[in-house]
Amino acid sequence: MQRRLGKKVLFCTSAMAVWCEAAGGVRGVVLDISGVLYDSGGGGGVPISGSTDAVKRIKESGLKLRFCTNETQATREKFVAKLQTMGFDIAVGEVIAPAPAACRILKERGLRPHLLVHDGLLPEFDQIDQSNPNCVIIGDAAENFSYENMNRAFQLLMQLEKPLLFSLGRGRYYKETDGLKIDVGVYMKALEYACDIQAEVVGKPANAFFLSALTSMGLEPHQAIMIGDDLVNDVGGAQQCGMKGVQVRTGKYRPSDEQHPTVKADGYVDNLAQAVDILLEHLNK
Numbered sequence: 001m002q003r004r005l006g007k008k009v010l011f012c013t014s015a016m017a018v019w020c021e022a023a024g025g026v027r028g029v030v031l032d033i034s035g036v037l038y039d040s041g042g043g044g045g046v047p048i049s050g051s052t053d054a055v056k057r058i059k060e061s062g063l064k065l066r067f068c069t070n071e072t073q074a075t076r077e078k079f080v081a082k083l084q085t086m087g088f089d090i091a092v093g094e095v096i097a098p099a100p101a102a103c104r105i106l107k108e109r110g111l112r113p114h115l116l117v118h119d120g121l122l123p124e125f126d127q128i129d130q131s132n133p134n135c136v137i138i139g140d141a142a143e144n145f146s147y148e149n150m151n152r153a154f155q156l157l158m159q160l161e162k163p164l165l166f167s168l169g170r171g172r173y174y175k176e177t178d179g180l181k182i183d184v185g186v187y188m189k190a191l192e193y194a195c196d197i198q199a200e201v202v203g204k205p206a207n208a209f210f211l212s213a214l215t216s217m218g219l220e221p222h223q224a225i226m227i228g229d230d231l232v233n234d235v236g237g238a239q240q241c242g243m244k245g246v247q248v249r250t251g252k253y254r255p256s257d258e259q260h261p262t263v264k265a266d267g268y269v270d271n272l273a274q275a276v277d278i279l280l281e282h283l284n285k
């Protein structure tokens with residue numbers, strides 16, 4: 001099937017067909033950030049070609065837009081400021097991130113956390129009582145995932161009558177400009193195994209996380225589409241929630257994702273720019 005968009009010609013291949021047809025009813029877009037907008041890494045990372053313009057085009061189209069990230073190496077404010085420097089039209093209020101969501105849960109349940117997180121994330125928890133901890137929170141702590149720190153988290157959990165572990169995301173790995181990096185999910189699994197417990201995930205792929213993005217746009221799941229580079233956590237999580245999920249072939253994407261045994265994306269696109277081409281072509285049809 002051939003689609004025309006200005007001077008561009010889009011071919012709606014079978015891999016795109018399912019969501020091509022659904023794109024017409026879409027009222028809002030949820031975008032993953034790392035691996036979709038930019039690749040993180042030394043010096044702050046680099047934007048993915050065409051993505052700054054793609055974000056601009058979504059906003060100009062009148063579609064609602066939220067950014068749903070599992071980023072936990074920096075506060076939301078610092079993270080957004082970095083993306084703005086790269087040229088992205090993005091505001092703090094448009095970003096759904098795990099740390100603020102975790103703070104809400106801690107306050108609701110009267111919990112005091114022991115934090116095993118990146119130093120850059122600590123300011124997010126400034127207003128939270130951390131004395132005499134009764135739960136553990138882990139994020140993408142990177143260099144802070146030492147044996148000593150992991151063992152301290154383990155010991156604390158084992159001292160609790162009911163060990164309570166929160167994990168800010170559960171990704172296996174992500175991609176930086178110099179290669180793939182182990183993510184928080186690996187350490188979450190280690191603590192789960194050591195303590196024989198199950199962590200509560202705050203962030204993608206938890207349903208509540210996607211729902212908070214939808215609620216802030218005032219949309220139902222079937223009216224929104226998620227675009228991400230993580231097949232299980234972005235695409236699979238969004239689909240569980242009732243949204244369509246499209247995978248970009250940038251960031252951590254690997255060709256084997258397209259033969260995954262349990263998660264099948266509603267579509268695959270080369271990059272965000274191509275996803276936006278297709279979305280805008282089908283909008284209101």
Ligand SMILES: [Mg+2]
Pocket residue numbers: 032033034035036228229230251
């Ligand atoms: Mg990503």
